[in-house]
Amino acid sequence: MTQYLLAVYGVADQPNYTSPEDQEKAFAAVGVFNTQLQDSGSFVFGGGLMPADIATVVRPDGDGFVVTDGPFSEAKEHIGGFWVIEANDLDAALAWAKQGSAACGQPVEVLPFQSNE
Amino acid sequence: MRATRRSSSLSKQRVTADTLSHSAPETIADVFRSESGDVIATLVRRFGDVDIAEVAVQEAFLAATERWPTDGVPPNPGGWIMTTARRKAIDRIRRESIRLPRSVAAMALGAHDDEVINDTGVIHDDRLRLVFTCCHPSLAPAAQVALTLRLLGGLQVDEIARAYFVPESTMAQRLVRAKRKIRDANIPYLIPEADDLPERVAAVLTVLYLIFNEGHTTTNGAAIARDDLTEEAIRLCRAVRELLPHQLEIVGLLALMLLIHARRAAREDIHGGLVRLGDQDRTKWNQQLIAEGHALVRECLQRNQPGPYQIQAAITAVHADARTIHDTDWAQIVKLYDQLLVFQPSPVVQLNRAIAVAELDGPEVALSLIKGLPLKTYHLYHPTRGEFLARLGQSEAAIRAFEEAISHTANRAEIDFLHTRISASTSLPK
Numbered sequence: 001m002t003q004y005l006l007a008v009y010g011v012a013d014q015p016n017y018t019s020p021e022d023q024e025k026a027f028a029a030v031g032v033f034n035t036q037l038q039d040s041g042s043f044v045f046g047g048g049l050m051p052a053d054i055a056t057v058v059r060p061d062g063d064g065f066v067v068t069d070g071p072f073s074e075a076k077e078h079i080g081g082f083w084v085i086e087a088n089d090l091d092a093a094l095a096w097a098k099q100g101s102a103a104c105g106q107p108v109e110v111l112p113f114q115s116n117e
Numbered sequence: 118m119r120a121t122r123r124s125s126s127l128s129k130q131r132v133t134a135d136t137l138s139h140s141a142p143e144t145i146a147d148v149f150r151s152e153s154g155d156v157i158a159t160l161v162r163r164f165g166d167v168d169i170a171e172v173a174v175q176e177a178f179l180a181a182t183e184r185w186p187t188d189g190v191p192p193n194p195g196g197w198i199m200t201t202a203r204r205k206a207i208d209r210i211r212r213e214s215i216r217l218p219r220s221v222a223a224m225a226l227g228a229h230d231d232e233v234i235n236d237t238g239v240i241h242d243d244r245l246r247l248v249f250t251c252c253h254p255s256l257a258p259a260a261q262v263a264l265t266l267r268l269l270g271g272l273q274v275d276e277i278a279r280a281y282f283v284p285e286s287t288m289a290q291r292l293v294r295a296k297r298k299i300r301d302a303n304i305p306y307l308i309p310e311a312d313d314l315p316e317r318v319a320a321v322l323t324v325l326y327l328i329f330n331e332g333h334t335t336t337n338g339a340a341i342a343r344d345d346l347t348e349e350a351i352r353l354c355r356a357v358r359e360l361l362p363h364q365l366e367i368v369g370l371l372a373l374m375l376l377i378h379a380r381r382a383a384r385e386d387i388h389g390g391l392v393r394l395g396d397q398d399r400t401k402w403n404q405q406l407i408a409e410g411h412a413l414v415r416e417c418l419q420r421n422q423p424g425p426y427q428i429q430a431a432i433t434a435v436h437a438d439a440r441t442i443h444d445t446d447w448a449q450i451v452k453l454y455d456q457l458l459v460f461q462p463s464p465v466v467q468l469n470r471a472i473a474v475a476e477l478d479g480p481e482v483a484l485s486l487i488k489g490l491p492l493k494t495y496h497l498y499h500p501t502r503g504e505f506l507a508r509l510g511q512s513e514a515a516i517r518a519f520e521e522a523i524s525h526t527a528n529r530a531e532i533d534f535l536h537t538r539i540s541a542s543t544s545l546p547k
Contacts, residue, residue: 002303089305090255091313110255112302 010080029103046083158243165223177202260295341530369427372413376433379406395442
């Protein structure tokens with residue numbers, strides 16, 4: 001078993017959905033997907049995140065810290081939510097990612113966790 | 118899932134003690150080419166790790182270079198390598214058991230299956246699984262081909278690097294990265310589930326065709342062809358067809374490869390020189406392969422869901438039908454290329470279509486068709502242009518095109534052939 005991060009990506013300053021109806025539909029689909037994932041026993045943790053401009057960055061600075069207004073990455077694409085799942089192999093993880101991506105209508109990045117075996 | 122055993126007509130020539138000379142280095146290189154794919158595929162299944170399998174096989178061959186020159190070549194060199202590599206792998210897993218927990222588990226699970234390790238049916242399935250792993254969509258296409266050639270084709274890293282015009286260090290890095298991803302992302306070593314198969318097969322077909330082409334005309338090296346690669350591609354294509362018997366593009370690719378491979382004996386003269394399609398002694402074409410290829414093309418035509426491989430197979434079948442180059446139904450070939458362009462509007466297809474047009478409407482028309490195609494680095498562009506120019510009597514321009522062609526290939530036989538074309542053009546009346 002490997003744990004995978006399924007990260008949902010969105011573009012900053014760009015609404016993810018073209019209409020409120022679209023958004024509602026996507027939220028409902030994600031709800032169904034979450035239930036399926038949990039019922040399968042593959043779900044570890046997950047949730048949606050606030051827009052990236054809400055983020056705050058903390059970094060070590062000598063003995064103290066510097067705290068700045070985020071986000072950290074200057075890229076336009078930001079993580080909008082994620083699932084952590086447990087799967088047999090990459091194919092199983094990709095199958096969940098496809099379903100998740102279809103539900104939320106956004107690209108999903110699949111990244112394995114380092115194993116602590 | 119079990120795939121068929123090798124068909125007798127195309128079975129890979131297994132290296133046995135009888136076929137080996139006593140000069141060890143060449144022998145070991147031959148055994149490596151023909152056996153390393155089987156051994157790696159088997160060890161990957163057994164130990165669940167590509168790197169362990171590959172290193173173990175390398176160590177086994179290293180042991181062979183030390184032992185065989187003094188002890189003599191064992192009666193079954195492939196079996197010796199398999200046994201030695203398996204031992205090396207087990208030693209390493211025991212030594213590094215902390216670092217390799219997954220392989221320790223795989224080793225424990227597989228303890229009972231040592232006895233089937235030399236069963237060719239099992240090995241065959243192992244190879245097919247490994248192809249799907251190497252062609253996994255999460256690996257970059259360039260890495261898919263390189264990995265398949267390395268693990269299943271037994272090519273050395275420098276050979277693959279030359280074939281793809283990248284420095285050896287770049288290719289080595291690409292392979293390391295791909296193998297690391299297989300391990301770290303836990304890419305399975307399995308034939309995909311039925312739902313995923315159609316989507317996964319497309320990448321496999323692309324890679325198999327590239328391997329076939331590399332075998333058909335080696336990008337470098339002294340030999341025109343590497344029959345072990347062409348036959349491996351055909352064998353794997355047969356196995357993939359068993360998985361998806363109704364997917365016609367697989368049938369098309371298999372037919373295409375069989376019909377091209379049927380010309381093998383006629384493509385090479387007694388000095389190892391390249392013989393063009395038009396100059397080939399067609400009585401040397403393998404009629405058994407042609408018959409099988411034709412039957413497959415007919416099957417595709419009846420089902421009438423054309424695709425690029427099927428159309429290319431049909432084009433090759435038209436060539437196979439002609440007793441001489443002059444009997445070729447060029448109009449039919451041009452029509453098929455028009456169909457192919459709908460699926461693949463690529464300059465390479467346009468170049469190939471122009472070759473048929475040259476036979477139908479003359480070299481001048483053909484030359485105008487290829488003018489400006491973005492193919493300056495494609496190794497077949499310049500010789501094709503050279504032929505058109507030579508036929509138009511423009512010998513100086515033809516010679517320049519042939520010279521340009523030489524700078525774009527490292528295949529010895531192709532280079533020799535181009536030199537003969539230059540000499541022939543030099544003696545043309547100006």
